[in-house]
Amino acid sequence: MNKPEANVILNLLVADAQLSQTARDEIEKHYNTLTNYLSNNSTFDSTTYVQGSVNLGTSIKPITGGTDDYDVDFAVVIPHNSDDNAEVIKTEIGSVLHNSDRYNERLEEKKRAWRINYSQSHVDIVPAKAETSEAEGIIKVTKKNDTNYTFILSAPEPFAKWFHSKETMDTDTLYSKSIAHREVNKIKDFPKQTRGSILSRTVQLLKLHRDYMFKDNDQDLKPISMIITILAAKSYQSETNLIDSLQGFFTRVMYQFSEDNEGHLLLENPVLSTENFTDKWSEYPERKEAFFNWIKQAKEDIMFYDTLSQKDYLEKISQKFTNNGENVAKSYGQYFQSIQKSGNFSYNTSNGFHVKEQGEKKIPKNTFYGM
Numbered sequence: 001m002n003k004p005e006a007n008v009i010l011n012l013l014v015a016d017a018q019l020s021q022t023a024r025d026e027i028e029k030h031y032n033t034l035t036n037y038l039s040n041n042s043t044f045d046s047t048t049y050v051q052g053s054v055n056l057g058t059s060i061k062p063i064t065g066g067t068d069d070y071d072v073d074f075a076v077v078i079p080h081n082s083d084d085n086a087e088v089i090k091t092e093i094g095s096v097l098h099n100s101d102r103y104n105e106r107l108e109e110k111k112r113a114w115r116i117n118y119s120q121s122h123v124d125i126v127p128a129k130a131e132t133s134e135a136e137g138i139i140k141v142t143k144k145n146d147t148n149y150t151f152i153l154s155a156p157e158p159f160a161k162w163f164h165s166k167e168t169m170d171t172d173t174l175y176s177k178s179i180a181h182r183e184v185n186k187i188k189d190f191p192k193q194t195r196g197s198i199l200s201r202t203v204q205l206l207k208l209h210r211d212y213m214f215k216d217n218d219q220d221l222k223p224i225s226m227i228i229t230i231l232a233a234k235s236y237q238s239e240t241n242l243i244d245s246l247q248g249f250f251t252r253v254m255y256q257f258s259e260d261n262e263g264h265l266l267l268e269n270p271v272l273s274t275e276n277f278t279d280k281w282s283e284y285p286e287r288k289e290a291f292f293n294w295i296k297q298a299k300e301d302i303m304f305y306d307t308l309s310q311k312d313y314l315e316k317i318s319q320k321f322t323n324n325g326e327n328v329a330k331s332y333g334q335y336f337q338s339i340q341k342s343g344n345f346s347y348n349t350s351n352g353f354h355v356k357e358q359g360e361k362k363i364p365k366n367t368f369y370g371m
Helices: 003-017 021-041 086-098 156-166 198-213 225-235 242-256 285-307 310-321 326-342
Strands: 047-051 071-078 107-109 114-117 122-130 139-144 149-154 272-276 345-348 352-355
Touching (some): 003 198, 021 071, 047 156, 071 139, 086 107, 086 149, 156 225, 198 225, 198 242, 198 285, 225 242
Antiparallel strands (some): 107 114, 122 139
């Protein structure tokens, strides 16, 4: 199978995994409702914003849920000059949410958030306090420990700015626009960002592979999204298509770690050096082992397209990335139908039917109406 066709399949996988427009509309509704509710019912001033993968444009649907399911984080940040400690901030926001008929029965306290549970989705409300001034974006997130509450530093907005600075918004040079492209690159006002960059799709595909590989395993072994996101962004070198971006990731990923004096691998937050996302690997070496096993398996599953036929690659990808593969196979068929109608279609014994490459003889276009 040639690179352009493998690239199409991988893009179709990402399109199928992305949040639906229904889910995005639902998140926006939750955001607006929550912001208004806190503003009208809280005794403190706060700034609320979307953080995490939805803000980065790297979110994917939960693999165990339905088409319109989602997980999203909202940060609720009070001003830096407040005298309130972590426990007061966390419990006060929790009390406001408990007092709501809308949220009370759905509310669950997590270590760093208040979670509002829906049927197959959830919204995490992350209470925090600005570290200095809100403009700098460094916040202190509340964390519930066994016996007390503490603050931990975080920088969601500076991180989003860093991540977006790594993106290039050029159209994928190997991915022709077709019926299968659907709404992948549509820009929507909420969150205020551009979606569908090659880097963001690289992160989404890697996260999707991880989710399926670890779906039946100990979830503590599953590589965390921040590690994947940072490594992908640091490895990205403005590749112009998804499959080259993935190849660059697998080639350069190991060079993105640093080491401490004892030889332990470090992966620091690029905008908050005090935060190391591999800090648990020394205590739990099985997590480090699981991460590198995943890297090896992901490369094997994604990059060996040139040794397989179209049918075998599509079948392998569907097995590794989807519950049944029907959506991707259907979209792939629609894509080829659109290419054949356009006349940009060719055939040879090595690659079978495929998008015509330079110098190849094209198959006469077929409108499927006998013309």
